[in-house]
Amino acid sequence: MIDLDHLITKKSDEKIIFQMRSHWILFLGELLLLIVLAVLPIGLFIVFQGVWPSLLMGTMSKPILVLMTSAYYLMLWLFFITKFIDYYLDVYLVTSDRVLDVSQQGMFARTVSELDLARVQDVTSEIKGILRSLMDFCNVYIETAGAKERFVFEDVKHPDVIRKRLLELVEEDRKRQGEVIAELGRPV
Amino acid sequence: MISFPLSLVLIPYGIVVLIFILLAAYSVHNLVRYGATTNSSFFATFAFLAGAVFVMFFTWSALRGTDWTQEVTIGGGFSVTPTTKL
Numbered sequence: 001m002i003d004l005d006h007l008i009t010k011k012s013d014e015k016i017i018f019q020m021r022s023h024w025i026l027f028l029g030e031l032l033l034l035i036v037l038a039v040l041p042i043g044l045f046i047v048f049q050g051v052w053p054s055l056l057m058g059t060m061s062k063p064i065l066v067l068m069t070s071a072y073y074l075m076l077w078l079f080f081i082t083k084f085i086d087y088y089l090d091v092y093l094v095t096s097d098r099v100l101d102v103s104q105q106g107m108f109a110r111t112v113s114e115l116d117l118a119r120v121q122d123v124t125s126e127i128k129g130i131l132r133s134l135m136d137f138c139n140v141y142i143e144t145a146g147a148k149e150r151f152v153f154e155d156v157k158h159p160d161v162i163r164k165r166l167l168e169l170v171e172e173d174r175k176r177q178g179e180v181i182a183e184l185g186r187p188v
Numbered sequence: 189m190i191s192f193p194l195s196l197v198l199i200p201y202g203i204v205v206l207i208f209i210l211l212a213a214y215s216v217h218n219l220v221r222y223g224a225t226t227n228s229s230f231f232a233t234f235a236f237l238a239g240a241v242f243v244m245f246f247t248w249s250a251l252r253g254t255d256w257t258q259e260v261t262i263g264g265g266f267s268v269t270p271t272t273k274l
Contacts, residue, residue, distance in 0.1 A: 063254045064197055070247035071204040077243065078208055081215045081236045088229065089222050107215060 008114070011097060017169060020092045020162070022155040023137040027087040034080050041069050082107050092153045094166065097173065099142060101151060115151055117173040119144045123166050125159035142166070189263040195256035205244075212240060 048056055055061050089104035099120070101113040120142055127138040132155075140159045142151035156162060216236070219229050 059255065060194060060258060060260055063194065063251055063256075066247060066250045067197060067201045070243055071201055073243045074204060074208045074240065077236065077239050078211055078215075080239075081212065081232070084232050084236075085215055085218055088232070089218065107211065107218070 008100065008112070010095075013096070014098075015096045017094045017096060018162075018165070019094075020153060020156045021090055022087065023135065023157055025131070025135060025137075026155055027083070030083045030087070031080075034076065034083070037076055037079075038073070041072060092156065094169065096169070099151060099166075101153075113151070115142065115144060117170050118177055120166070120170045121145050123163045123170075125163040127159060140166070189261060191259045191261045193256065194254070194258050194260050197260075198256070208240070212236070 045056070056065065086104050086106060089102065089110070091100075091102045093100040093102065096117075098117055099115040101111075101115075103111040103113070105111070122143040124141040124143070125138070126141070127133050127136070129138075132138045135157075136159075137155050137157045138159050140153040140156060140162050142153075144150070153159075153162065216233055219233050
């Protein structure tokens with residue numbers, strides 16, 4: 001589970017109920033692009049071996065080509081880890097008190113948005129498209145009482161289950177807050 | 189005609205390696221800081237570092253025995269003849 005202490009100050013009775021990220025199949029698409037880019041120099045090597053072998057074996061051209069290929073693979077590897085971080089550290093968290101959207105953009109940008117469960121007015125789940133219907137993943141929209149844009153859990157697994165559970169948690173949180181207010185208002 | 193020692197091409201490569209090391213260290217730091225407790229995070233960090241070591245090892249073994257003192261000449265001296273006509 002993601003380390004929450006670096007992101008928020010947890011309340012003493014606050015528990016993480018569930019944690020989600022976008023469906024892994026979306027990361028798989030990026031991985032396929034990476035594989036194609038990784039195979040490209042191998043294909044070029046095979047082609048050059050047939051039409052221009054002296055280029056690959058030359059005392060000067062060989063070290064230059066090796067350095068270029070090495071630099072290419074290092075950058076590709078960096079591209080892989082950046083994509084992984086982008087996917088893996090993009091997390092939606094639901095605690096007993098709030099909803100958190102931790103959004104990682106590339107290597108250097110990160111946004112953390114919070115929403116109090118008691119402010120949630122409406123939760124909508126939608127599934128669109130063949131792949132999303134078959135694999136049961138899509139968006140969950142959370143609307144609040146404020147004028148702020150709605151919260152979106154993008155491409156999460158089982159959106160219907162999440163919607164139901166989220167509405168239950170909102171109800172529980174409202175009850176708990178009502179009890180606290182009643183407790184405070186009681187004469188001593 | 190421009191001539192320079194072959195070792196000069198190591199400078200841009202060195203810059204690429206330096207950029208790689210800095211960004212890789214920052215990425216691993218990000219993963220460890222925010223996702224250290226998961227197996228996937230550990231596996232990704234391990235795979236990333238192992239891949240980087242493999243690329244560097246492959247480069248080193250492919251370049252063993254290279255004479256870095258030889259001169260590269262651009263604009264006349266450097267020519268390679270294709271063996272097959274396209």
